[in-house]
Amino acid sequence: MTEKKLEKATFAGGCFWCMVKPFKDWEGIHDVVSGYMGGHVENPTYEDVKRGDSGHLEVVEITYDPSLFNYNELLDLYWPQIDPTDADGQFQDRGHSYSTAIFYYTEVQKKAAELSKVKLEQSGRFSKPIVTVIRPAETFYRAEEYHQDYYLKEKTHYEEDRAKSGRDEFITENWK
Template identity: 80%
Template structure:
């Protein structure tokens, strides 16, 4: 039994397939799970969420060791994966279920996320307002098994989908 103290962070950043790998690459990240949060039905399926009537967003739930990788660092990685000025989805994925959000578990996470958002908005990186909401965490529902670690299970499809999305071009333009 480990005496490490893990914390959770949950982020919506469009398609969850593209949000797993950037976080899994760091020491201190224990797990990254694809799932759903923020809606009004219990135990939603991918079809419920994709249809757009469940109210849920596609999210990644990250379990991390804050002594090795801080919440501030998670936010830095998060901001660099999304278009924080787009309230209607992310890249090729459109609609509410693909919109962005930071879900906080503690007042400290809310405070840190708010400061991080304010710094990003003041940075001049974007010519439109940063619209990513900061919301209290709600029940997290695991996505179906075939969505977990999709970038490893379906390497070619993941690569093709990511290339078509426009995400990497946006990231390179704003963060390189």
């Protein structure tokens, strides 16, 4: 029997609590983990990242089976979760650690991400420029356990925070 080859994809889309659920329950997606990437501090804590002095972004690392759910499908799920025109954070979460980025692991991922960004820019969906950066993946640091699957563990708090963030209104207005 042949073992399935799993791949990784990492996306920054503001608060990682809001970025887990959209990717979670698809056939071919094996895991979605909240964490940090892109900074200069080893083993950053949530406090380091939130304070903004570690250089890291809040990210989700997705482990997937590309034969069941391919990278382009992940990109198609990613873009409608964010405001790709906001360079200073996402919705109520402000600052560098909440900015958007696509971290690629291979040249194939890089090219697919760049093409998807160009298509979004050319679509005319947004009047402002698309500022989401595409950059090489770096060391992924898993966030503290209480952040993992936060939308399930702290459902009431998650729903309250998401409701006041403005994310859902933006998605409805710009993506649906």
